[in-house]
Structure formats: C-alpha cells, structure tokens
Amino acid sequence: MVRIIPMASSSLNLASLRPCSSYSSLSSFRIPIISRFGVSLSSSCYNPSRRIAFFHLGGAVPQSQLFGMRTSKLLRGEGNCTGLSTAGNMSQASTASTQENALEWVKNDKRRLLHVVYRVGDLDRTIKFYTECLGMKLLRKRDIPEERYTNAFLGYGPEDSHFVIELTYNYDVDKYDIGTGFGHFGIAVEDVAKTVDLIKAKGGKVTREPGPVKGGKTVIAFIEDPDGYKFELIERGPTPEPLCQVMLRVGDLDRSIRFYEKAFGMELLRTRDNPEYKYTIAMMGYGPEDKNAVLELTYNYGVTEYDKGNAYAQIAIGTDDVYKTAEAIKLCGGKITREPGPLPGINTKITACLDPDGWKSVFVDNLDFLKELE
Known part of the structure; x- marks a missing residue:
C-alpha cells in the first residue's frame, strides 16, 4: 500500500543529535522545503554519528587486488596509432573483466539483512509498545553516556539469524521528522484481526482496519507506533522471519532495481503495478518473501524525489568482505560514504554507501558481527 506521509514539524537541537548506530557516518542536515503535496523540494537527510566514526579509516583497496586482476601496463607506441588503439582496447577489456568478476x-557473497536502524523520542515507551503490542523481544541494550545516546535491539529471534530493529534514543531529543520517503515496516502475523484488537486494547493507533488488500486476497492492516512509524500487518502462516519488510520510496524504479541487483546482489522477487492508484512496487531480497526480510521499493507515478527527514537511518547488511563490496558498489555507480575498514575501538570492518535515491546502507563483516554478539 502506498501512502505519502505528511510532514511533522519539530524543533530539534541539532547539537544534541548523536548517532543512530555505531555503524553510522557523518552527514549534513538541511531543513527540507515541502510542497503542499508532501513532496520534498530539496532532498537531504541528517545522519548523526559517533565520534569514533568520524575518522576516515581504511582507504579503498585497488580493484586489481580485490578481484585477482593484474593491471596491464599501457602499450607505448611512439607515433604508432595502432599501439595506442590496442592499449585502449586492452584497458577497456580489463575494466569489463574486472566489473564482471x-x-x-x-552474487556469491553470503549476504543477509541484519537490522534496520531508526531514531525514537522515548526508548522505554517504544520498547513497551513493541514487546506488548507487536510481540517482539528486547534482545539487548547499550548505553553510551559519553556520546549521549542509547541503543535497543528488538526482534523475533536472535540477531545472528534474524532481521531485527535497532532503535536509537538521543538524549533530550523527543521528536524526529519521518519525512515523505520512508514508507513502512512489514510484520507477518497469523491473525491480523486478533493482533489489531490487542493493539487497540493497549491504546495503539490503527490507521487501516483489517481487510483484503485492494485487488488481492491477502488480509492486511496498518498501525502506527508512538513515534508515527507505520507498520503493515500481513496475514501469513508461520514464518521464520516475522519482521519481513522495509518499504522505501524511490524516484526511478528500473534504476533502483538494477542497482540493488548488481551492487547489492539482491534478487528481484516480484513487481506489481497498480495504475488505478498510480504506483508500482518491486520486492527485492536475498530469498523468498515467506522466509526472509525484503526491501519493498515503491515508485509513485511522476514523483522523482522525496524528503527523507532525520528519523529513519539505514539498513545493515552482512558481507564476507567489505573491501570487495565497496569496490563493486563503486563499479555500479553507488556512492561510498565511508571507505571500507575497521571501526576504532571494536575493530568491526564496515563500509557505508548511498543508493541512487540517497538511501543509506551499511555493510558489516560477517565474522566481525558475530564477534560483537559474543
């Protein structure tokens, strides 16, 4: 379902904003200008960061080292146009071969969605709502008083095998701007109506009553958490991954599909066009929807830019090699916002990037991530 979320005004003390995650990187913040239709006239997002992440660590490893290619020396032919042409052809062939590798x-990298990161105004209130109304478990918390923020990890199973939520509370900041680009999270439940009744009993806000999706048979409902984040409840049989979707809006669906397929190694699971409501969706992921968390990319006809606010932060994805990951993203036209390398203090290797619409993702070394959980 596609809805353009109206902007919520908030007064923020920018100096007090801290990271959404230990994997964050420094970015800039601009107050967005919003048209009457809720579409941003200037697209920018604020991604606060821990001080340890401000250091520019780990320069990019040359692609010749990353993919086992030996860089060819250019042929030199003084006054010989044939030699120059041959050199150019060999260079192009080498580049094409490197990209192919x-x-x-x-495609063969062991990747999965680890967690989604976003900011909330009252951590205890949100934990109470997610555990009592949505049936999640509080997996762990960490407080960083010197940086004035606290993280809480919640989900339906252990972090080493499940997609989970990482909440961030920045001291003294009680409100954020969700913007118009973020859509919703999806949760698979066995009985949508019963879940909605429970949420109502706990004082939760239901924005769409249970019923079949338009043009289909799947029963869904929509609710909002205390900070205004939308959750789609999807009626589905037992699944190993109840936290099943993150929906983001994009300005060019074909461009996004190509990027996530090539740079991220995701599979296009399905698309659905709804001309009556003027939107198209594409489901992208690392496995079937009924067993894995997926990205739901939504294109609204004629809308090419959205305001991202400063509430939603990023998705973290596991990888066997952050250096090769960063190089592949560059080859696919992605923007690396943090060069691959270890974080100070914990030595977890990461790299961060932006997709063509400016949505941030962080890739985390698989082995280092498991060590963090010990």
Whole structure:
C-alpha cells in the first residue's frame, strides 16, 4: 500500500543529535522545503554519528587486488596509432573483466539483512509498545553516556539469524521528522484481526482496519507506533522471519532495481503495478518473501524525489568482505560514504554507501558481527 506521509514539524537541537548506530557516518542536515503535496523540494537527510566514526579509516583497496586482476601496463607506441588503439582496447577489456568478476563475486557473497536502524523520542515507551503490542523481544541494550545516546535491539529471534530493529534514543531529543520517503515496516502475523484488537486494547493507533488488500486476497492492516512509524500487518502462516519488510520510496524504479541487483546482489522477487492508484512496487531480497526480510521499493507515478527527514537511518547488511563490496558498489555507480575498514575501538570492518535515491546502507563483516554478539 502506498501512502505519502505528511510532514511533522519539530524543533530539534541539532547539537544534541548523536548517532543512530555505531555503524553510522557523518552527514549534513538541511531543513527540507515541502510542497503542499508532501513532496520534498530539496532532498537531504541528517545522519548523526559517533565520534569514533568520524575518522576516515581504511582507504579503498585497488580493484586489481580485490578481484585477482593484474593491471596491464599501457602499450607505448611512439607515433604508432595502432599501439595506442590496442592499449585502449586492452584497458577497456580489463575494466569489463574486472566489473564482471566483481559482480559475479557479489552474487556469491553470503549476504543477509541484519537490522534496520531508526531514531525514537522515548526508548522505554517504544520498547513497551513493541514487546506488548507487536510481540517482539528486547534482545539487548547499550548505553553510551559519553556520546549521549542509547541503543535497543528488538526482534523475533536472535540477531545472528534474524532481521531485527535497532532503535536509537538521543538524549533530550523527543521528536524526529519521518519525512515523505520512508514508507513502512512489514510484520507477518497469523491473525491480523486478533493482533489489531490487542493493539487497540493497549491504546495503539490503527490507521487501516483489517481487510483484503485492494485487488488481492491477502488480509492486511496498518498501525502506527508512538513515534508515527507505520507498520503493515500481513496475514501469513508461520514464518521464520516475522519482521519481513522495509518499504522505501524511490524516484526511478528500473534504476533502483538494477542497482540493488548488481551492487547489492539482491534478487528481484516480484513487481506489481497498480495504475488505478498510480504506483508500482518491486520486492527485492536475498530469498523468498515467506522466509526472509525484503526491501519493498515503491515508485509513485511522476514523483522523482522525496524528503527523507532525520528519523529513519539505514539498513545493515552482512558481507564476507567489505573491501570487495565497496569496490563493486563503486563499479555500479553507488556512492561510498565511508571507505571500507575497521571501526576504532571494536575493530568491526564496515563500509557505508548511498543508493541512487540517497538511501543509506551499511555493510558489516560477517565474522566481525558475530564477534560483537559474543
């Protein structure tokens, strides 16, 4: 379901904003200008960061080292146009071969969605809502008083095998702007109506009563958490991954599909066009929807830019090699916002990037991530 979320005004003390995650990187913040239709006239987002992440660590490893290619020396032919042409052809062939190797490696990399990160205004209130109304478990908390923020991890199973939520509370900041680009999270439940009744009994806000999706048979409902984040409840049989979707709006669906397929190694699981309501969706992920968390990319006809606010932060994805990952993203036209390398203090290797619409993702070394959980 596609809805353009109206902007919520808030007064923020920018100096008090801290990271949404230990994997965050420094970015800029601009107050967005919003048209009457809720579409941003200037697209920018604020991604606060821990001080340890401000250091520019780990320069990019040359692609010749990353993918086992030996860089060819250019042929020199003084006054010989044939020699120059041959050199150019060899250079192009080498580049094409490197790209092919990089993209093939991406397909074989062991990747999965680890967690989604966003900011909330009252951590205890949100934990109470997610555990009592949505049936999640509080997996762990960490408080960083010197940086004035606290994280809480919640989900339906252990972090080493499930997609989970990482909430961030920045001291003394009680409100954020969700913007118009973020859509909703999806949760698979066995009985939508019963879940909605429970949420109502706990004082939760239901924005769409249970019923079949338009043009289909799947029963859904929509609710909002205390900070205004939308959750789609999807009636589905037992699943190993109840936290099943993150919906983001994009300005060019074909461009986004190509990027996530090549740079991220995701599979296009399905698309659905709804001309009556003027939107198209594409489900992208690392496995079937009924067993894995997926990205739901939504294109609203004629809308090419959205305001991202400063509430939603990023998705973290596991990888066997952050260096090769960063190089593949560059080859696919993605923007690296943090070069691959270890974080100070915990030595977890990460790299961060932006997709063509400016949505941020962080890739985390699989082995380092498991060590963090010990």
